[in-house]
Amino acid sequence: MLKYPKPQQNGNNKKPAFNIYWMYAIILLSLFALFYFQDASQTKEVDWTAFEKAALAGDLKKVMVLSEAGIAEGFVTDEGAKKHKFDTSDDFDGDKKIKTIIPSTDKIQDKIDSWNATLSAEGKPTITVTYEKGSDLMKLFWYFGPILLLVIFMVFMSKRMTGGSGGGGIFNVGKSRATVFDKNNGTPVTFKDVAGLAEAKVEIEEIVEFLKNPQRYTELGAKIPKGALLVGPPGTGKTLLAKAVAGEANVPFLSMSGSDFVEMFVGVGAARVRDLFKQAKEKAPCIVFIDEIDAVGRARGKNPNMGSNDERENTLNQMLTEMDGFGSNNGVIILAATNRADMLDKALLRPGRFDRQIYVDLPELTDRMEIFNVHLRRIKVNSKLDVEQLARQTQGFSGADIANVCNEAALIAARNNKKTVDWNDFMAAIDRIVGGLEKRSRIITDEEKFSIATHEAGHATISWMTQYGNPLVKVTIVPRGRALGAAWYAPEARQIIPTQALLDTMCGLLGGRAAEDLFTGQVGTGASDDLEKCTKIARSLVLVYGMSDRLPNLNYNDSTGQEYGFTKPYSDETAKIIDEEVKRIVNEQYERAKDILRKYSAEHNRIRDLLVEKEVIFHADVEVILGPRKWKSRTDEIIEINKKEEEKRHELEMSDKKDTSEDDTPPPFSKG
Template sequence: MPDQPTKRQPRPPRLSLGRWRPAPPPRPGGSNLPRPGTPRPPARAPTGFRSRTFWTTLAVLFAINILFTNVFFAPAQPKTVVIPYDVFVQQVKSDNVTSVTSTSEAIVGSTKKPVTAGSGQGSATNFSTQRPSFATDDLLGVLQQHKVTIDALNPNPPTPLWQTLLLSFGPVLLLVLLFVYVSRRMASLRSGAGGILGRFGQSGARLYNAEHPPTTFADVAGIDEVKAELLEIVDFLKEPAKYERLGGTVPKGVLLIGAPGTGKTLLARAVAGEAGVPFFSISASEFIEAIVGVGASRVRDLFEKARAAAPAIIFIDEMDAVGRSRSAALRIGGNDEQEQTLNQILTEMDGFDPHEGVIVLAATNRGDVLDPALLRPGRFDRRVQVHAPDRAGRSAILRIHTRNIPLAPDVDLNEIASQTAGMVGADLRSLANEAALSAARRGAALVTLEDFTVAIEKVELGSERKLMLTPEDRERIAYHESGHALLGLLLPGADPVSRVSIIPRGQSLGATTQTPVDDRFNYGEDYLRGRITGALGGRAAEELIYGVVSTGAEADLRMVTGIAREMVVRWGMSPKVGALNYSEEGSAAIAFGTQRPYSDATAELIDSEVKRISDECLAQAVALLKANRGRLDALARALLEHDTLYAAEILRVADIRQPVVAATA
């Protein structure tokens, strides 16, 4: 199961026992949601053919019509019985039949005395029967002999004139009426008179104004350099004359680029809150519809609303949904919905009057895939990188998210910030919330350091699972995690081991956490090799103790492969490949994929170098563990006894005061 280090990116999580740590939940799009307590506008009742009342009334009227026509006003029909043909002939010969009427082979008639029919129909003076087609008797002569009144009906009577007219001209009349109705309806829709297309063409952007508690820069921390970039935007919206008198203009568009959860949407709302202007927020995916042209119409509607409310801010989240490069994939035709929407955005931004006071803010996680036309000067000509916060930034973010949380005296937010390297604002908000929930579950009045420790484990590793593991499995997991922990202590320059546990959490059966002393922004080759060696510590320990390996190192191997490949193709840390960058990011795009920027021979060389680095690090891990077998056994026994060990206990059990460098084979 995965070991879960809390390392700053690009450090991938240390994984063991073959399963990945679940990804953190995506940052909710708070700017796209109404503030709490905002009254929802009353839903418009459907009218016309979409009204439930209309169809209910129509069904009731139809039922009443059937009831009156067939029950109350139906003409009275005399009782008629069905008799066999031979019975009919006997009744004729007995002079009981007075009249008959024939339609082809069907015969109906009346008798002097009631005729009794079979099958429980009773008796009546009116009857019906069917003359067999193979009958050869002289029925006409018999009827005439017994003085029966004979009548006949035309089996193919002429169609009434009204039916002829209805069948001939009815369909044409219906088509004409339908055409007239559709023509008038479409004219109404094109005029925007509240029809379907009129509603489709509306942008649907959410407007946040001064009636709500504003978000300001006081609610944003950890990204001070970004706040400084945006202060100019706020100053322009407050005092445009200050810039215009010197001939300066503020950028029309500002693009916020950063990983999910770093606070891009929060920053945009803070700009609007500081400036005190209307803030129109919409996700780029809301422009796209199945009907071509609707997205462009929504863009026009959004910019018209913003101009009417100027000075104002337009915020478009997830800009890459419509702003992807038009040359990045094969397109059939140039008139698709996404391209029309993008073109309309470009046109609207070109049409900005520099004195209108409308500024477009956009956010994306993938600035590298945006169309170059969006990024040229005059459109999104200012691009702001929103990075994950450093240690001081994380501490400031925690102070914001704990403003309404009563903290115990033992809580040191700076210490907590040092244990959360790599976390972004959304992660820290979740961490503070989990700590408060932990205290609430205990019924405590204050949130303690223990609650934050539990919250960190839950956020990084997941909730604790109650699994019934066999003694053999627990021992293997203990040795696996001890291998990771011991190499973290022995390798020079490795991050300190803060916790090792064999308690199942989330998708892991055990975890080893290493906490860096300081945030790192540059990584040496020796450090990366140490990371690979430490990740292979679990596999090396299993091989050393049991002679065979298990599936527990699957996720470790995935991480090892990723780091080793990056060393070769991205950072030039292979003497055979050389100081070249073969990363596929930004390479030329073809129809349905990315063209590999190197030959097959180079690909084979890269694979062999990745394997060489992995093999060398595995050999180093095995050699270190062999040389420190006693420490490995001691850590495993302590884990089997206590389940979880923290930094001081780990050093005491392993009998290590300072990092020890053992000779490698």
């Protein structure tokens, strides 16, 4: 069982993480304070003469002197409020004040004493005096504090939206978002961690070697390619190969995704391209890696008014200019990765920009063995595990698929409380990834079980009896994922597929539906996926490969997606012929499947009955019923290996039983 070390925590560097709700709380408290401390009084500004006149008339009951501000506020009586026309309704119960600027703060007390002497002589109430040293700064804060906090909040949100953690906010939106790897901040991935991809690594290693030792090439007058494009299906290791370059090269490595150039603001993409190459020139020699470049490098439309994105095209134009413009980019090498090279603009692929296109295909047998060995380093596997057989059982798997197989096998072994991961765990993992999770709890009636067994037995019989049928591994009627049953094959790797191989594949796909029609008298909905695949192959025969009798040597497919647009490259009459040819090819293979099943009906029924009984049967079980295959090919090696693996697994199970038995007495031999 894998144990991962706990992350180390440094208690001296603990900092409270910023929470956006703090800002909300501060704004709410400010608004509450503004409401609570709001001055509910009525205030009118008057000159000093009017203020003194009101004091001598007995209209003021209290005077508050703000000495530092040089202001005096007089609280008027009810009679004074009527004279100065204040709101005297019952709805308002706040203070009523008049405010003035004091001519001299030093003599204000003498002035108030003279007012009180005059009021006392006339028999009127005197004025109470209070002094405060405060100013209007606090009032200004309560008035303008919430607005200031709102401005701070908007600036903070603009930084978060534009990713401007380095300052600048919205003015930093045109800056490049490239991640820089250098000697101090490198990646732990090296070429040793990249299994397979021998040809791709040779070209990539040459680029790294040029950056490390350029004199070796320049002495002979050679020039390193300015750019290399990694092309291949998803999961084959394009990005991993670029990470290995970053780990191996002793030069700065700038990594960026193609979608990072695209932004809602006009001109941002081109600005980021300029900034990226500006950084690269400053750090030269260096490597720039753009992942998923098809997000920005897609072919420009011929009609700008029909579905063309001007901002994306401006970004692409700027990239083309930077890669091979009037300026010099000496020492800057561009790496890019995509799985849609056919969608890229032709100007991007010409020599001088991306000089090399490095194809990263699905791994071959030896490559898959190397990939398994890399991922099995961290897994406790059984010492008897045969990695070569695992590689043979994963034909067509990518590197990411193989990594997933290893992880799933470890999870399955841990679920079953095993100490090591063995062959059965890997087989279960492959079944889990290809077909989905086993669903034995799904309720299936006996009639449905019989129909599913008939269907899968039809697939197995047809694939066995056709020349180019894929080698059978096992057949199951246990539901997995969305499938109620499945036949597992080990497809033969072919570089060129002959016409008969495509027809045999179609015949095998239609074998399940044909078996239902022949042996149950009715067809069900379980063959929808088979019919979809079969129809696609038939249309490819006619439209792509030019293998139709009535439309030979014609290809109506545009692999670049730029030629035909909304129109079809053939007439309505040709479209009718295409439909007729597709229908003819499918019907011919369906009748052919029926003929084969009629000839081997007894064998088919035995396979069906065995499936109903055991639910899962293997290659050896089918060989006992149908006999050895008539056609010899490279797949015979795989079949023989499967046989040996079955025997090896049986011996392993017997040895495990022997080890767990209480006594050492061998079991008696029986002729079975």
